[in-house]
Amino acid sequence: MGTHVIKMPDIGEGIAEVELSQWHVKVGDLVVEDQVLADVMTDKAMVDIPSPVHGKVIALGGQPGEVMAVGSILISIEVEGAGNLKESDKPAPVAAKETPVAPKVEAVVENKPAVAAPRPAAAVCQGPMVAREADERPLASPAVRKHALDLGIQLRLVRGSGPVGRVLHEDLDAYLAQGQSNASAPVAAAYAQRNDEEQIQVIGMRRKIAQRMQDATQRAAHFSYVEEIDVTAIEELRAHLNEKHGASRGKLTLLPFLVRALVVALRDFPQMNARYDDEAQVITRLGAVHVGVATQSDVGLMVPVVRHAEARSLWDSAAEISRLANAARNGKASRDELSGSTITLTSLGALGGIVSTPVLNLPEVAIVGVNKIVERPMVVKGQVVIRKMMNLSSSFDHRVVDGMDAALFIQAIRGLLEQPATLFVE
Template structure:
């Protein structure tokens, strides 16, 4: 037997160190080539580290939350034969949060000798319930952990069917269907007292988000401006375009219209499409409009960037927004796709509330927040009519943007949205 020692790979772009976010294996696990060993976090993206060999894990080089230098020992794997005794870097990391598909891992295992058994860290059993040690933390995404907490389910009792034994939403459903929750999680009973606690380390993407939000609120002089917009006409236009071209060009949401409105309004308010270097005391106004679209994922808030929105049609913007949102939610957005925005658009969709106070995405100086659409009685030309209304809740950096300019900028967006033909008049 030999030992294969894997070093933290060079992820590129001059990055000297990364944060170890999560292990997908533990000491004693059998792994196969290309199986994801760990997630590491760069300044912008979560990156998967795959295994270059088949073998048995004999040592881990760090703990989740630890910042590790490129070139430091990441993991040691015992391999058959002499092995690769010299230290090597892991294969090219993959910018994705998800581990490889279970079918791919299992197929690889089946093609190897019995010694290289399935790499899953959780025991396999026929039912949806599995026993783990009390201090063993099963693999699961933050969304699954929250779902389990809401249901009163102890994750250590649930068999994970995902890659490397990861617990999925479907596993929680199967657990409940078998009636195990009634026996093992009495807290699900109505009015029952609960005394459970869970400590969650602030690491990986959540740590980066916390740092960026704290930095933004400490460095920028935030102020918010809220404006009410009548979106009846643009919603009618959107419905018409979807009916006529939806099948061939794809469905339009409101977001590409808002991106177009930003592009047109910024022609008269270039100071909003800017970055402020507060250390050098320099404001850089940009001609290109790179719109960041805030997107919620299982690992937290991410902001993929629609580049050169000024050169995109409605459907081109819609397709790019959809592609980037899916990449961000699946953890597959690259570093380039998550950086370089000049102004940000944030929306919680139907959950958008009536008012919000979005935090700036530094070093940008403006962020436009979209609230939900509601039908309300409005007075139009002396008549009470039902209109579709929506608020824009936007924030600005008062060090760079004056209050009057912010108000005029949002009023310009309002005019474009309420008279949607003006979005396309050159």
């Protein structure tokens, strides 16, 4: 038997060190080739570190939250044969400690809601279970993880029947099936006193989000502007286009229309499509419109970028938004896909509320926030009619953007959305 040492890889972009975000294995685990061993965090993206070999984990080189240099020992695996351990690597890496690692906890950043809590009906299931530590992440595909989330199942409680204990869709079905016969938790338990506490270590993506939000609010002079928009006409157009072309071109959400409205409005307000270098005291206005689309993922808020939105059709924008959102939610978005935006669009979807105050995505100077659509009685030409209404809650950097310009910019977007034909008139 030999030892195969895996070192922290060079992820590129001149990065000299990364943060160890999470282990997916522990000392003593058997691993297979291509199995994800750990997640590491760069300035922008979460990166999976897979195993290049089959073997047994014998030592871990760091703890979650630790910043490690590129080239330092990440993990040691016992393998058949000689392994790759060099004399220079002989000083043993830090052994795994018994210090518990805090489980992932979703939080609200930039007014984005956390992932919904498991539904009570599924929470009482007591199906085929396996004992795992709270921080241990079982092997499962992204599709299985989403299925478990939708069902309200804690994946770590499900016994996996796949290779190396991988949890499959059938395992979720078996867990639920057995749980239905045992779903008899005492009602009194719901009213029992609780005195437990939980400390959550802020590491990985959550730490990066916290740093960026704090930096943005400390450096920029935020001000917000809220405008009410009648989206009845644009929603009728969207429904018509989906009915006519949805099967062949894909369904349209409201987001690609909003991206188009941004592109058209920015022609008259180029100062909004800009980055401000406050250290050099330089504002850079850009012709290219690279729209950041704030997306909630399992590891926190991410902002993938729709590049050159000015050159995209509705369906092209829709396809790119969907692709980037899926990549971000599955932790597969690249560093390039998560950087370079010139203006950001953030939508709270069905949970949008009435008003929000989005935080700027520095060094940008504007962010446009979308609230939920509601039907309300409105007075139109002296008649009370039911209209679909939506608020835009947007924030600007007052060091660069004057209040009047911000109001006129949002009013321009309003006019485009309320008269949707103007989105396409050149």
